Amino acid sequence: MGTIAENVRSILSGIPENVDVVAVAKGHTAPEIREAVEAGIRCIGENYLQEARTVIPEVGSRVKWHFTGHVQKNKVKLIVPLFDLIQTLDSYELAVMIDEHARKHGKLMPVLVEVNSGKEPQKSGVMPRDVAALIEKIHALEHISVQGLMTMGPFLDDPEKLRPYFRATKTLFDEIAGMVIPGVEMRHLSMGMSDSYRIAIEEGATMVRIGTKLFGPRGYPR
Numbered sequence: 001m002g003t004i005a006e007n008v009r010s011i012l013s014g015i016p017e018n019v020d021v022v023a024v025a026k027g028h029t030a031p032e033i034r035e036a037v038e039a040g041i042r043c044i045g046e047n048y049l050q051e052a053r054t055v056i057p058e059v060g061s062r063v064k065w066h067f068t069g070h071v072q073k074n075k076v077k078l079i080v081p082l083f084d085l086i087q088t089l090d091s092y093e094l095a096v097m098i099d100e101h102a103r104k105h106g107k108l109m110p111v112l113v114e115v116n117s118g119k120e121p122q123k124s125g126v127m128p129r130d131v132a133a134l135i136e137k138i139h140a141l142e143h144i145s146v147q148g149l150m151t152m153g154p155f156l157d158d159p160e161k162l163r164p165y166f167r168a169t170k171t172l173f174d175e176i177a178g179m180v181i182p183g184v185e186m187r188h189l190s191m192g193m194s195d196s197y198r199i200a201i202e203e204g205a206t207m208v209r210i211g212t213k214l215f216g217p218r219g220y221p222r
């Protein structure tokens with residue numbers, strides 16, 4: 001691995017221009033994030049509110065901040081004003097809470113719906129067959145704007161094995177885009193991480209979330 005700046009340049013030069021790279025910075029410091037931004041990163045992902053509250057004021061708002069962790073209901077109040085996009089919406093109940101806090105801040109909160117593409121009962125995310133109905137229901141909420149889908153896929157030893165899950169999520173994305181639900185703009189399909197982003201892009205990702213390959217190893221597991 002090179003420096004953070006070298007990693008950023010090598011990743012950005014190796015992917016199509018229309019694919020957004022979200023640098024997932026959990027476990028990394030503000031100076032590390034700043035190095036990535038100076039090398040061309042425009043979106044930063046944070047998984048933990050406490051960490052985000054430290055680094056966001058230090059790095060500033062010249063970049064977009066995405067919440068990429070599991071949203072705990074008691075943290076919604078603080079997540080909504082701090083972030084530009086929440087990638088992990090996974091229930092109607094949560095949507096109602098996000099909408100309520102966004103209204104208080106006079107904000108339209110962009111979200112992605114997290115899809116449990118592996119259909120694993122213990123995992124977060126909405127089961128694929130429930131996604132369209134959830135989005136139709138959310139569209140009535142005035143302060144939340146659904147802008148696409150996000151998926152992790154199962155943890156597998158070989159990233160190539162994720163391809164069918166990415167493909168199925170892309171099919172679902174196209175189906176929902178084809179439904180033309182008012183107020184719903186299917187513009188982001190967020191899938192692929194350090195080991196799998198190339199495969200995800202081949203399968204139609206418009207946004208990839210990369211941590212380790214940009215910043216190096218973290219002090220704790222994902």
Ligand SMILES: *Cc1c(COP(=O)(O)O)cnc(C)c1O
Nearest residue numbers: 024068193194209210211212222
């Ligand atoms: C940590 C994390 C990533 C980045 O993972 P790497 O394997 O380090 O690239 C991407 N997406 C989510 C939701 C994460 O929590």
